[in-house]
Amino acid sequence: MVQKAASSQLQTSVKESTNEAVVTNGVASSANNKSKDFSSDGVADNDIFMLPASDFQLLGLLTAIAALVRLFRIYQPSSVVFDEVHFGGFASKYIKGRFFMDVHPPLAKLLLTLAGWLAGFDGNFDFKDIGKDYVEPGVPYVAMRLLPALMGVMTIPTIFLTLKATGCRTMTAAMGAGLIIFENGLLTQSRLILLDSPLIIFTAFTALAWTCFTNQHEQGPEKAFDASWWFWLVATGLGLGATVSVKWVGLFTIAWVGSLTLVQLWVLLGDTTTVTPRRLLKHFLARLFCLVVIPLTVYLGLFAIHFICLVNPGDGDGFMSSEFQATLNSKAMQDVPADVVLGSRVSIRHHNTHGGYLHSHNHMYPTGSKQQQITLYPHKDENNVWLLENQTQPEGLDGPIKGSNAWDTGEPIPIRDKTVLRLYHSVTDRRLHSHDVRPPVSEADWQNEVSAYGYEGFEGDANDYFRVEIIKSLSDGAAAKDRLRTIETKFRLVHIMTGCALFSHKVKLPDWGFEQQEVTCAKQGTLPNSIWYIEQNEHPLLGANAEKVNYKNPGFLGKFWELQKVMWTTNAGLVESHAWDSRPPSWPVLRRGINFWGKDRRQIYLIGNPVIWWSSTAAIGIYFVFKALSILRWQRGFKDYENINFKRFDYEIGTSVLGWAFHYFPFFLMQRQLFLHHYFPALYFAIIALCQVYDFATNRISSLGLRQRPAIGRGGIAVFLAISIVAFTLYAPLSYGNRWTQSACNKVKILNTWDFDCSVFPTELSQYAVEAPSAGNAAQTAAPVAPGPSDKGSQDLNVTPQPAAEPSVSRVEKVEYRDQDGNILDEEQVKALEGKVSFETRYETRTRVIDSDGKEVDDGPAGAEGVAPPHPDVERLPETAPEVPEDDGRDSPATASPEDDIGKEKSVEKADDGRPRPASEPSEATR
Numbered sequence: 001m002v003q004k005a006a007s008s009q010l011q012t013s014v015k016e017s018t019n020e021a022v023v024t025n026g027v028a029s030s031a032n033n034k035s036k037d038f039s040s041d042g043v044a045d046n047d048i049f050m051l052p053a054s055d056f057q058l059l060g061l062l063t064a065i066a067a068l069v070r071l072f073r074i075y076q077p078s079s080v081v082f083d084e085v086h087f088g089g090f091a092s093k094y095i096k097g098r099f100f101m102d103v104h105p106p107l108a109k110l111l112l113t114l115a116g117w118l119a120g121f122d123g124n125f126d127f128k129d130i131g132k133d134y135v136e137p138g139v140p141y142v143a144m145r146l147l148p149a150l151m152g153v154m155t156i157p158t159i160f161l162t163l164k165a166t167g168c169r170t171m172t173a174a175m176g177a178g179l180i181i182f183e184n185g186l187l188t189q190s191r192l193i194l195l196d197s198p199l200i201i202f203t204a205f206t207a208l209a210w211t212c213f214t215n216q217h218e219q220g221p222e223k224a225f226d227a228s229w230w231f232w233l234v235a236t237g238l239g240l241g242a243t244v245s246v247k248w249v250g251l252f253t254i255a256w257v258g259s260l261t262l263v264q265l266w267v268l269l270g271d272t273t274t275v276t277p278r279r280l281l282k283h284f285l286a287r288l289f290c291l292v293v294i295p296l297t298v299y300l301g302l303f304a305i306h307f308i309c310l311v312n313p314g315d316g317d318g319f320m321s322s323e324f325q326a327t328l329n330s331k332a333m334q335d336v337p338a339d340v341v342l343g344s345r346v347s348i349r350h351h352n353t354h355g356g357y358l359h360s361h362n363h364m365y366p367t368g369s370k371q372q373q374i375t376l377y378p379h380k381d382e383n384n385v386w387l388l389e390n391q392t393q394p395e396g397l398d399g400p401i402k403g404s405n406a407w408d409t410g411e412p413i414p415i416r417d418k419t420v421l422r423l424y425h426s427v428t429d430r431r432l433h434s435h436d437v438r439p440p441v442s443e444a445d446w447q448n449e450v451s452a453y454g455y456e457g458f459e460g461d462a463n464d465y466f467r468v469e470i471i472k473s474l475s476d477g478a479a480a481k482d483r484l485r486t487i488e489t490k491f492r493l494v495h496i497m498t499g500c501a502l503f504s505h506k507v508k509l510p511d512w513g514f515e516q517q518e519v520t521c522a523k524q525g526t527l528p529n530s531i532w533y534i535e536q537n538e539h540p541l542l543g544a545n546a547e548k549v550n551y552k553n554p555g556f557l558g559k560f561w562e563l564q565k566v567m568w569t570t571n572a573g574l575v576e577s578h579a580w581d582s583r584p585p586s587w588p589v590l591r592r593g594i595n596f597w598g599k600d601r602r603q604i605y606l607i608g609n610p611v612i613w614w615s616s617t618a619a620i621g622i623y624f625v626f627k628a629l630s631i632l633r634w635q636r637g638f639k640d641y642e643n644i645n646f647k648r649f650d651y652e653i654g655t656s657v658l659g660w661a662f663h664y665f666p667f668f669l670m671q672r673q674l675f676l677h678h679y680f681p682a683l684y685f686a687i688i689a690l691c692q693v694y695d696f697a698t699n700r701i702s703s704l705g706l707r708q709r710p711a712i713g714r715g716g717i718a719v720f721l722a723i724s725i726v727a728f729t730l731y732a733p734l735s736y737g738n739r740w741t742q743s744a745c746n747k748v749k750i751l752n753t754w755d756f757d758c759s760v761f762p763t764e765l766s767q768y769a770v771e772a773p774s775a776g777n778a779a780q781t782a783a784p785v786a787p788g789p790s791d792k793g794s795q796d797l798n799v800t801p802q803p804a805a806e807p808s809v810s811r812v813e814k815v816e817y818r819d820q821d822g823n824i825l826d827e828e829q830v831k832a833l834e835g836k837v838s839f840e841t842r843y844e845t846r847t848r849v850i851d852s853d854g855k856e857v858d859d860g861p862a863g864a865e866g867v868a869p870p871h872p873d874v875e876r877l878p879e880t881a882p883e884v885p886e887d888d889g890r891d892s893p894a895t896a897s898p899e900d901d902i903g904k905e906k907s908v909e910k911a912d913d914g915r916p917r918p919a920s921e922p923s924e925a926t927r
Helices: 002-009 027-032 053-071 084-096 107-118 141-165 170-181 184-190 196-218 227-244 250-270 277-309 478-482 555-572 610-635 644-662 665-669 676-700 710-736 742-747 827-833
Strands: 013-015 020-022 345-350 357-364 372-377 385-390 420-425 430-434 447-453 466-470 491-495 501-508 517-522 532-538 594-599 602-606
Touching: 053 141, 053 170, 053 184, 084 107, 084 141, 107 141, 107 196, 107 277, 141 170, 141 184, 141 196, 141 676, 170 676, 170 710, 184 196, 184 602, 184 676, 184 710, 196 227, 196 250, 196 676, 227 250, 227 277, 250 277, 250 644, 277 555, 357 430, 466 478, 491 532, 602 710, 610 644, 610 676, 610 710, 644 665, 644 676, 676 710, 710 742
Parallel strands: none
Antiparallel strands: 013 020, 345 357, 345 385, 345 532, 357 372, 372 447, 372 517, 385 420, 420 430, 420 466, 430 447, 447 517, 466 491, 491 501, 501 517, 594 602
């Protein structure tokens, strides 16, 4: 009885003249008419170019509605919102040609830059802070926002055509387009200078192209390799290349298409009637070229454009190797003498991190030996220069020759493996020194402090001696394995008295060390972090005829591969918590959104349309239940899969659910920060699945009776869209940043995990008219958390003065100290933590409404406690915690901005007591 019921429930044949599925036959006819080639039963030619004119007219209407919804008040807000801080900033750097490092590929950023450049953007606006005004500087932000907005608009015809290509009715396709139009989350992301709208449209285009190609493939041998077949296969490859070139989430799209390609090849392999081995190879090579070669070519080509645009040094070159940096303007190095000899003036660079050069400056450690600091500094500087001395002075006619120039005469003496050296710092007349004293930050027993010790004329002591140990496996060439050679030789410096090796890792010194990278002497440090090489080399005896060396040009492929590795390690390292992050289990149920912006008692909060979101999740659940039951019935011997409609339901909806799964489940494996917008590609596939389920229920399953009553199906679409539009309207103020009231906000706050703050809105809309708006041109109030528990009101003479903030009547700065749980610390608690912790800086935008007397009217506008901090997905700050496990260190540069460091120490005068101001150590309290 169950088998007969299932068979009668799912019956169909194809009426090709109208491109609609109509039920006329049962199981017997489907079994008798089973194809003998690789074509699929029950498949019509759903050519989207052959749709009736009425479909295109409806499509035009839907696109016009989408444009109105997406472009409505796109100029609002007229200040920087959330990740516009980064992606707008990248446009500035592209126009200026300044190299930056981002964890995402360049396509969307290049398109945003192009939109801004065509609108006259000169790159002088830095997008530095959330809430920073666009209007006064004349930033063409509307033009830049138009690009993702128009891409969001194009998603509507794309899903309409995709649903038509799967065989859905026109009304079902219109329903899918309507759901995309009125989905609040997709709307919010598409109206800002962000990457998600380009990602969605390229994902959607790929799904459309693949669906059309699959339709051609399933029609059998007569369609194989014709013009339409090739067109959609090539289009799929271009879509894959574009998608993965926006974000690496495109790899999930590639996995989806790849898995379905394997299914197709498997079916072709089973067709021994029409598919010969030669023809099977042709199918394979066609897919290999279109789905692998074309996407890879697109991806490589966009990085080639990326490198062409970024030719100048910038705040991202610190992530890259010396060879890579040497390809940038002004970073190239002149050829230098190859052989390093006694008396050479050298700069010594750390091999495994991007901390930079072995460096010393005339500032003392505040604890430990209180001798002169040794650090890694990321920029070329005279304080990086060391003179290599033998452990004894050379002999002259009257005895040992005194002074640091003693090796400037006579024959050059090469420095070979196991040579014992002293390293003399000419600028401060001190030598590199180590002793059994714990470092000021990394107070581990296996690490000793490294300092600069001595004075002019002082001959030094035994703690100045270091033995050169050449690492032959890393050195380039036979000569570099025997003696020190510039760039080519990698070596360790082992302290003679204690046996420890000169060592550095990603730990940064506090303010008193200018946040430069710590250098210690480690007895048990990992080998990579104790390896060094010489970059600059000068000696009077090494003249113009001496052998010269330089960095090898890595070429395009070398630079490309290095950047991919840096992007991967940096992306994987984004594991710190974020104020608005969320985990994958919460996404399908829309448990939490993201606070984007708040100002003038308005707020932009990324939240989806709950009607659309939960309905699409339910559709996914329906398919999983169907699949589970079908497997159980198959195991019990039922022959449901002999029914055409049953098979089409499983394959067509299963394809969409597979796309959802590939774009959702991989996030469970990621330990990095994740956000609600990471679910958007999966949401797109879920909406497609929802429409397909509805189409099967109302048009293909005869036993439900809805196929015979099409008015009910159309009415259901109208009711569902109406409910979705009502929900969209209720949450539109959060999407557009419109005026709202507290009561209206509280009424639609269905889940208590939706953490938009209704108290920031006024009680009546009329209050917007009487309140004084915050100046659009004024900087937003900032509440930074200070980097250290010291009074910023008085400038320490040893600290580089900071530039004064631009005058603004509405700008107020307040310093708050918080522990790791966000609790505010009072002055006594801060003093108790002094010397034990370091404070990280976080900036928050807060706006107050004041009356004519300067009195505060309310607690503040949207975002007083909730404006999202800068998104860490883009620019990662260096690691600072000493307990971070040692690794290759290449995911973190020594500094986020070279401009902040250049000339820092030259502008610092030594204080009267000769010591920098004290600072704290990590990591008991955080922002």
